[in-house]
Amino acid sequence: MGQTLFDKIWDAHIVNRSEGFPDVLYIDTHFIHEVTSPQAFDGLRVRGIPVFRPKQTVATADHNVPTIHQDQPIREELSRKQVDMLTKNCAEFGVELYGLGHPYQGIVHVIGPELGITIPGKTIVCGDSHTSTHGAFGTIAFGIGTSQVEQVLATQCLLQSKPKRMKIEVNGKLPFGVGAKDIILYIISKISAAGGTGYFVEYAGDTIRGLSMEGRMTICNMSIEMGARGGMIAPDQTTFDYVKDKEFAPKGEAWDKALAWWKTLYSDKDAVFDEVLYFNAADIEPMITYGTNPGMGIGITQNIPAKEALEQHEQNSYQKALDYMALQDNTEILGKPIDYVFIGSCTNSRIEDLRQVAEFVKGRHKAPHVTAWIVPGSKQVQLQAIAEGLDKVFESAGFFLREPGCSACLGMNEDKIPAGKYCVSTSNRNFEGRQGPNARTFLASPLTAAAAAVTGRVTDVREMLSEPEFVEF
Known part of the structure; x- marks a missing residue:
């Protein structure tokens, strides 16, 4: 076997x-x-x-x-x-x-x-x-x-103790305006915030293989949000190209030896998983959460689920989450006014994320009432963004490029969302008080967050994109 x-x-x-x-x-x-x-x-x-x-x-x-x-x-x-x-x-x-x-x-x-x-x-x-x-x-x-x-x-x-193995396969071409963050929020919304408990997940399928390393990191980052012990993706040429010539990567003969082993790191065709799930990329649209765990997510054009559609034992906790977020069940979230936008965290703070946001906001400006923070994931990302002039693009659009750190992802530092305020965040968790006491968090992709900053409300970013420019994420 x-x-x-x-x-x-x-x-x-x-x-x-x-x-x-x-x-x-x-x-x-x-x-x-x-x-x-x-x-x-x-x-x-x-x-x-x-x-x-x-x-x-x-x-x-x-x-x-x-x-x-x-x-x-x-x-x-x-x-x-x-x-x-x-x-x-x-x-x-x-x-x-x-x-x-x-x-x-x-x-x-x-x-x-x-x-x-x-x-x-x-x-x-x-x-x-x-x-x-x-x-x-x-x-x-x-x-x-x-x-x-x-x-x-x-x-x-x-x-x-060795966990069970799960494979999650995503196949097909991603629709216009949909990226890696939308994929993982979609998966978690389908299997719940506990659906991966006890498993280590391998992500596979041609949709996953088509992602950049930054996109793959976003996917694996949020494996924990479905209760899994971790997530992984088999290395391929995309991986090898990314790693090669990095500061501490193997060099010379050591590289050749390492690469030979890395090329054996895939699941064999007859490998057996404890569970296998399949998803179609065509079913995914820009995602956003509405509740207080990452599994409470919907497509941007969908209504918040009706409470009556849930099992009886789920309804009290569901209502508690909606009360915290000051939202109503069976209503749309599209158009909801927001106060803050946070683009950062270990989920979405790499140079690719910042480039994507800069391309979107260039020539636009944030809504007057919105505070927009962009926090690079590292000093190297920050300096690369400055070298490419992204800081000037952000400044012109009214966004603030800060210095690197976890920032408003978890509210353990000075960057907190005020009580009662809504934040569209590219981070990974939307628990009660996660971004500050009584702060209210909508998880979304960098593009959806940028669109919300510009319009001042939850927005379907596809309405603001020129399709030829934004086909791949």
């Missing part, structure tokens, strides 16, 4: 397997940041042990950093304390840190791929749920808790 891509990588990293116990899994790369690492370092300190393999640990500051005036001291006390502690811990334990002011600083799931640290066939972990992003390169990548961060720092291994 053939193996799945997941099986091939998992089995190649098993240090020990015993019946009735979790596998001891070797971890190739461990990313850390300021939020989930302090207690782990304290644990090492108490036990008097070092980081086992510091060269395989990469640190950056991202969650708590301000996205303006990064050359000045952080104003929020907790944020400042956590960033300072990361600096202290990395210096003490010999871990490479890409902190504020470093040319490689940025969101952990953006810098790994752009630096060539993320390469096919690896096992990658981080104390952050959206580590699944790295699966776009054909890796087993997943988030871990603080105690597990300590475990990896101490041993470079992790105790893990």
